[in-house]
Amino acid sequence: MTEPKLKPDEVASIDYVVPPEGWTRTLPDLRKGTFNYGANPKSAQYLGLPNPRAWQPMEADWKLPPDWQRIVLEGLRERLSKYRSLQVFMDVCVRCGACADKCHFYIGSGDPKNMPVLRAELLRSVYRNDFTAAGKILGSLAGARPLTIDVIKEWFLYFYQCTECRRCSVFCPYGIDTAEITMMGRELLNLLGLGIDWITTPASNCFRTGNHLGIQPHGFKDSVDFALDDLESIFGVRVEAPINKKGAEILFVVPSADYFGDPHYFGFLGYLALFHEIGLDYTLSTFASEGGNFGLFHSSEMMKRLNAKIYAEARRLGVKWIIGGECGHMWRVLHQYMDTMNGPADFLEAPVSPITGTPFENAASTKMVHIAEFTADLIKHGKVKLDCSRNDHWRVTFHDSCNPARAMGLFEEPRFVLKSVCNNFFEMPENTIREETFCCGSGSGIGTDENLEMRMRGGFPRANAVRHVHEKHGVNLLACICAIDKATLPPLMEFWVPGVQVAALHELVGNALVMKGEKRTGDLRGQPFAAEKGGKKDA
């Protein structure tokens, strides 16, 4: 089976012309490369999800339950009564169009149904039809349309062509957040058993083994041991990484890709080296071996189910507080949902850095600190010795991951760390960073091979900005603090900007770290450092 290979020129010839007929009259085009495969029934069954069965979106019959219309409308009614966001966002949009060209999928595909406004109208039209007086009386004149199978197929296509990145909500005059709409849309689809496999199976793995990849406790231990061996050969120092250790001061939770994926792994080495150097009393956990939470991309219920283990494990191990590693959507959950869903964390203590004595007042209730906050504080207080020249082989730019950017506002901490560990840092253009950052195009569980064309389209605005600094400043490294970024930006770079690598923030920290008693052989990738040149900067 040979697939015609995607070509950048072809993907980039984007036609922004809208069809002549109204949008309600165009049918969803489930074209290969633009959607994800359906959920494996075994995973759905393990999680106790409705309507588990083998099905695929390209088949004509989606094997919906007989009363699917009632299920969806009841589900919508329930959610309208549970979420003020949904009600307000259904009612107040004026269709001013300010959001349209803010969406990376619209920019990259030209498909008008990828304008955030129209993505929301897909749901709004049904809301009007069944829940508003105007829609009931005036029908299509009021922008209402009945719920049909084609509407469901359209929802499936477009709610999985949204990465819940929230960029549109920055520009919306009413703060309408398409992520909320997409989340509701996906919850409704999931009521019918229309989940995708790359969300359902990781969620099921996570429920069982504690992490998305399904790594069992002994496998976790092997990975960590492997990392410790690697660190020894790089630093010449034997580092320890406690696992499931009761009474440690801090529980450290990372996304599972950190100890299994490339280039995430080099960042994992960076964390372990840093914690060793400062003598942190911490523990990893095989049970809370995943901070990421694909439940966020499924339903609020699934999010809560998968997130529960973090506080449960912190309680079991008797730690004082928690540090979380580099991951985007993981931090959306930890920052905006965890305390509400699975708190109160009154059995933990308000976090205080044992190294600097800094109280993390902004995390006093949730008791969980972002690794970038923790490391920035360390560096600011001069607690680690850093040699920036060890990153001189990199010319670095920083990609703000959607969720730490638009759900937290974590902008300065990673930049401070980056500037403290490398000499060559260049920002991408201002419309593409910080709160206006562009998504990698593969977030929210749609980073699959079968969806590759859509991912390359959605990632085009990000890649375009990287190419700008690549050409202007010779940037060859894209640093980021998100596990999905680290998995999906490398193929995106290869497609649009060959010659740019992707790295974790803490890989660069680990590179620059001068460890006591070290006999360094090179950077964390095992490459030799650039020839000694450039200024040394000790923090």
Place this chain on the structure above:
Amino acid sequence: MNALVSLIVVAVLTAVAVAGAGARPSAFVLGIVVPYAAAAVFLLGIVIRVLRWARAPVPFRIPTTCGQQNSLPWVKSSPLDNPHTALGVAARMALEVLCFRSLFRNTRSELRDGPRLIYAENKWLWLGAMTFHWSLLAVVVRHMRFFMEPVPFPVLFALRMDGILEVGVPVVYMSSLGLLAAAGYLLARRLLSPQLRYISLAADYLPLFLILGIAGSGILMRHFTKLDVIAVKELAMGLSTLQPALPEGIGALFFVHLLLVSSLLAYLPFSKLMHLGGVFLSPTRNLANNNRMKRHLNPWNPPVRVHTYEEYEDEFRTLMKGAGLPLEKEPK
């Protein structure tokens, strides 16, 4: 098509008003019954809609953060775009409601050869929206002079400022021109941009046509046709003091004006125009980003089935033992 439907609705309303203005019973309906009914629908509709929104809980604290968070003491946070206090939220909301902060960020993206994406400033929509809404407010405020006696100072002041250019007799109000121009712009961009036309519903054109009709008829009455201002004031005072009476000498154009205003008022609670209330209730804007500092409560936070550590250890105990991992219970 959607635009045409809305235009026809406004044309029919206009025709009804013209036809009804002639005879006294129908003029009574247009001048007194319809405005009262519209006002009642307007007030009740808004209250019901806002209560419905307010009744729905806010289960999660989901502000969209558009600036640096408050974290370490030496990191400068962005109190307006990412507030973490109630005061900060109030300031953010004020900027949003009074200055359309988010719309001010608007940019335009363009795909050039290369391929190369370019982002350019695009403040036209912001300018149009600001002009439109502030003009509308000024128009509403200065119309209060018809409903109050004596006319209170703020209204007189608004009248004075609005006519400060002192052009024409009677003086031309800036807000009249602003409203007409801005509504015209908002309509033109909807009609001329293929993308906007594609997303526009009849419900997007109707308010614009209504407002253009209202502003047009108002300007016609003030500057071009004769209007018995005394009679209009008498009618308005009667309405506002709940002693309605229909004076003689009110022209057809006024009834057109009044019917379009009444229609707009009655339509408002059922339409997207409720954004005037909704913007205050938007959870991405009106909540402080103090998520990790202060626990937010979800009133319906449901119990869920979780996988406990005990179940986990039960499944993997032997493997864990083999890997030398600490256990809660030793394997049998």
